[in-house]
Amino acid sequence: NAGVTQTPKFRVLKTGQSMTLLCAQDMNHEYMYWYRQDPGMGLRLIHYSVGEGTTAKGEVPDGYNVSRLKKQNFLLGLESAAPSQTSVYFCASKSRFSGRTDTQYFGPGTRLTVL
Amino acid sequence: AQSVTQLDSHVSVSEGTPVLLRCNYSSSYSPSLFWYVQHPNKGLQLLLKYTSAATLVKGINGFEAEFKKSETSFHLTKPSAHMSDAAEYFCVVSDTYKLSFGAGTTVTVRA
Numbered sequence: 001n002a003g004v005t006q007t008p009k010f011r012v013l014k015t016g017q018s019m020t021l022l023c024a025q026d027m028n029h030e031y032m033y034w035y036r037q038d039p040g041m042g043l044r045l046i047h048y049s050v051g052e053g054t055t056a057k058g059e060v061p062d063g064y065n066v067s068r069l070k071k072q073n074f075l076l077g078l079e080s081a082a083p084s085q086t087s088v089y090f091c092a093s094k095s096r097f098s099g100r101t102d103t104q105y106f107g108p109g110t111r112l113t114v115l
Numbered sequence: 116a117q118s119v120t121q122l123d124s125h126v127s128v129s130e131g132t133p134v135l136l137r138c139n140y141s142s143s144y145s146p147s148l149f150w151y152v153q154h155p156n157k158g159l160q161l162l163l164k165y166t167s168a169a170t171l172v173k174g175i176n177g178f179e180a181e182f183k184k185s186e187t188s189f190h191l192t193k194p195s196a197h198m199s200d201a202a203e204y205f206c207v208v209s210d211t212y213k214l215s216f217g218a219g220t221t222v223t224v225r226a
Contacts, residue, residue, distance in 0.1 A: 031212060040124070042205055042216035043159075050212060058213070090158065103149070104214060106159040
């Protein structure tokens, strides 16, 4: 099993450009998440999905959109990138069956720089 | 809303000495708590989790944490630090869907 994978690993954008980050998981998990990590702030939830075709806003959703067309994939889009979106982005997934006690599994991260 | 506060942003220890990372939580009901570790330029790895089965939780690499309801704390300890323990550590609280992360504690280990 590959677990949670993220594409790409690194990306540099210019202000105003758009891009999509892809997250894929092969554990048949229902829940998927996108976080951003900034120094001194831990990880903050951007958007999440509790199932195919459903998405919800997290703590810091502005400037991002997401889609969950297939159970195994969760896409994060930046329509018009801004320097404030320079960050490391992590995807995670978990099974719905154990509720609060279940572990989230994280991908390796995508380092995004917006110039 | 649930939240966690990590009381130290940076901890420096000598190799072979104990490590203590402090975390307080706020929760309106019995929480599920986790400690994750992140080594430089790596992803996050689960160290241990508390799910109300036992107040003393043992994790990987010799780490353990004790849940104290009266103090609303979930401190992480290790009896003897190793150079490979140099990393950032996150205390995390979970609700049904989401995790809330502390700001992180960076651990430096001196030879």
